[in-house]
Amino acid sequence: xxxxxxxxxxxxxxxxxxxxxxxxxxxxxxxxxxxxxxxxxxxxxxxxxxxxxxxxxxxxxxxxxxxxxxxxxxxxxxxxxxxxxxxxxxxxxxxxxxxxxxxxxxxxxxxxxxxxxxxxxxxxxxxxxxxxxxxxxxxxxxxxxxxxxxxxxxxxxxxxxxxxxxxxxxxxxxxxxxxxxxxxxxxxxxxxxxxxxxxxxxxxxxxxxxxxxxxxxxx
Ligand code: 5RP
Numbered sequence: 753x754x755x756x757x758x759x760x761x762x763x764x765x766x767x768x769x770x771x772x773x774x775x776x777x778x779x780x781x782x783x784x785x786x787x788x789x790x791x792x793x794x795x796x797x798x799x800x801x802x803x804x805x806x807x808x809x810x811x812x813x814x815x816x817x818x819x820x821x822x823x824x825x826x827x828x829x830x831x832x833x834x835x836x837x838x839x840x841x842x843x844x845x846x847x848x849x850x851x852x853x854x855x856x857x858x859x860x861x862x863x864x865x866x867x868x869x870x871x872x873x874x875x876x877x878x879x880x881x882x883x884x885x886x887x888x889x890x891x892x893x894x895x896x897x898x899x900x901x902x903x904x905x906x907x908x909x910x911x912x913x914x915x916x917x918x919x920x921x922x923x924x925x926x927x928x929x930x931x932x933x934x935x936x937x938x939x940x941x942x943x944x945x946x947x948x949x950x951x952x953x954x955x956x957x958x959x960x961x962x963x964x965x966x967x968x969x970x971x
Contacts, residue, residue, distance in 0.1 A: 758961030779833025847884030847948030891943020
């Protein structure tokens with residue numbers, strides 16, 4: 753099975769977790785796109801959808817879904833999203849697709865976070881994948897200097913503007929042994945909007961597409 757097939761079987765497995773009459777949060781990325789493609793098959797179960805990014809919103813609208821504004825929901829039954837890396841505590845690095853801020857907000861609103869990924873995303877220690885940080889543009893260099901103090905190597909993702917008009921710094925060279933601590937430390941730097949560590953709010957269930965089947969891990 754190739755990587756795309758592994759993403760697809762993980763995404764299709766997630767359909768089984770959607771309760772009747774549920775409000776669903778939808779992440780961003782190629783794995784989630786497989787999930788979105790299948791959503792019309794369970795349309796009668798879905799009370800509403802909340803998108804984590806403009807890209808996802810466009811895809812959902814094209815399939816006839818009417819989007820719900822996150823401001824008008826106080827609770828989501830479920831959030832389904834991919835990851836760039838995930839460890840055994842179901843903590844993740846996300847934001848490879850630059851949608852980390854929307855993703856973190858919708859994940860925080862949701863009662864249950866289901867992470868769907870192919871087996872290449874499973875790691876023992878987070879940090880090989882460069883950690884994305886969304887920054888207010890005037891703070892980019894200041895944030896980068898502070899990241900160097902933390903031992904990281906920051907690289908500006910040139911030409912990229914996020915859904916909220918901000919910029920992204922990708923941080924290389926991190927071996928993240930204390931993900932919750934680092935998530936908080938980075939968030940405390942003035943000018944940081946969000947960082948791509950999802951450790952304080954990890955996934956609740958990981959559906960990992962492997963060579964032969966989907967391996968389920970619950971926290
Ligand atoms: C986007 C994300 C994605 O979930 C992450 O990049 C994984 O993407 P893919 O499913 O394409 O491998 O965080 O901001």
